[in-house]
Amino acid sequence: MPSQWSRARAVRWGVPVAAIAVVGAAVGAGPVVAAVQGDPSLPDRTAEQLVADVLKAGHEKAPPAMSGTVVETASFGLPALPVPGGSSSSPMSLLSGSHTLKVWYGGDGRVRLALPGPMSETDVISTGKGEAWLWQSDTNTATRFKPAQGAAKADGAEPAQSALPTAKTPDQVAAEILKVAGTNTAITVENGQHIAGRAAYQLVLTPKDTSSLVKEVKLALDGQNHIPLRVQVFAKGTAEPAFEVGFTQVTFSTPAPENFAFTPPAGAKIQEKTIGSPAGEKKPGAAGAGQEALGKDTKKPRTFGSGWATVAEVPFSLADLSKAPTSEQGKHGGDPARVLDTLLKSAKQVSGPWGSGKVLQSKLVSALLTDDGRLFVGAVTPEALTAAAGQK
């Protein structure tokens, strides 16, 4: 009897074990399904053909209407920043951690980006009629951006087009681009990627310069539409990307038109802003936020080196920054001055023939703030920065 009894008990405990196994299998099913699906069968392309395809796609027709979910993950190796962690909807929070963005694109400059946070949301809506709205639910503020008259629309594909040099066909342009890039970058193509359920090519750009902190940049392009689906930046000596932004879900169909209309809700604060130059129309994107914060007071930037090892010198003083208006956003976290303060606390004191200063190194970017008020920034090793500081 006892043995029978214990066997019955073992059988009973088998049920929860099986339940856990089923749930575990369901959780882990995604990668397995992707693996079972096998490599997608896209025709092989060389880097040159692929770039030509992309140019052709950008040249002949506008990017297709689409909607999807974008996940941005940044692990720059920065110290813990005083920005709201987790899934806050403050744009500054994109500097660290992982974040989810919803994207809708309806063609004709109609774009909506939504950054959801806990019981809050930040939306950027470009209506396609020459105005854009920024809606921040946590401050109940709607900001209307209008371009100054005559300013051209700056949108996804256009920079690529305007960058077209005198060459005639996309193939020639592709060859030219690759020739220029090839001087400091090794470019290869990986076929057979699955990204957001789409078969994709992946362009791998590997810097040749040894002082660069960037190991490689991977740009995944949709196999059909040649839309960028994912960008990964790998730092030297790491297997996980230091920065990654890519679709986790994407649909190539026209989103509902309600997404691109915005009427400020009753009771919201409404602000009006005019954008002077087309460049200002840039969305507060992932990479932009950090650079804008650092380079706000740019007066006379100089650069040293070229390609991946470019070092930028910016006149900079801490006093300026602490005086800078920090807007109401600061109260909800993500105050630029406080972020910088935290960064500087973790900086390392260095000195050399060029003077002395503080070096801050992350996985991808190093910064040197000299005591005489110059800031050197580059995706290079600190040694390259101090070398640049030595050049007069």
Next chain:
Amino acid sequence: MSTVRSAETATPPDVLARPAEPHAEQAAGPGVAVAVPPRRGPARAALRLLRSELTLTFRRPRNIAMLIVLAIVPVLIGIVLRVVGGDGEAPSLITQVAGNGLMLTFVALSLLVQLLLPLAVAVVAGDAIAGEASGGTLRYLLTAPAGRTRLLAVKFVNVAIFGLVACMVVALAALVTGFVLFPVGPVTLLSGTTIPLADGLLRVLIVTGYSAAGMAALGAFGLAVSTLTEVPIGAVAATVVAVVFSQVLGVIPQLAPVQPYLLTSWWASFDGALRDPVATDVMTQGLLVFAAYTVVCGSIAWGRFSGRDITS
């Protein structure tokens, strides 16, 4: 408590009179159920048991007290907001309540779903089995044929209904307070879109249902803990501690990879219903997490309870 249980008539008197023989029943398994012809359909018997469980749960003074507290909190929030008024410094969700009473429901639920609602559910769930065991009434409950699995299922449904009622109490109290103290009109969603009041009420329903599903998952966890002990307060405390612990894990940024697997991370995701379009992907994922917790914890509870020696 045992006096309360004896007043309950879920088990027919003749079955009650039979001596409790847990070991014999376990060894024989469901065969006993075949030996005793069921007096009525098993579904009706289960329903009867559920009804008596619900009566017990909702007549128990401490449960009533908890529901009253849950109802008072939204009223208090409403009164404070009405008296103090939403100045410009407050988070906009609070200021929005001043503009629209319906928002009070979402504010109240987002506050209460973190601790007070889980606490109430943990008390009922932790008490479900351990309370009967410590009161000495469990063995009588189990003398009925087709016993343990059905009893466990009924206990779970009971806890889930209590969670739903608790969420509805919060939502209703907040709705009434909001309608009385504040102007009510079209609702502004988190995405800045304005929807008519009727749609707003529909979203209140979605939010309440989603919260109740989250509470049911916690109820399954509490029930599993409850089968492990004969000390009800221990089961309740363990459940609450698990909730608090999981919430602490949820705020440590370095543990971000773990957070999607925590039950507590998904409770507040009802805010997906306040977006335009509704964030169905996030909420579906939340519901799947709730279902996974319910299945795993429920099966653990079953594994433990169906094979346990009932000594009290």
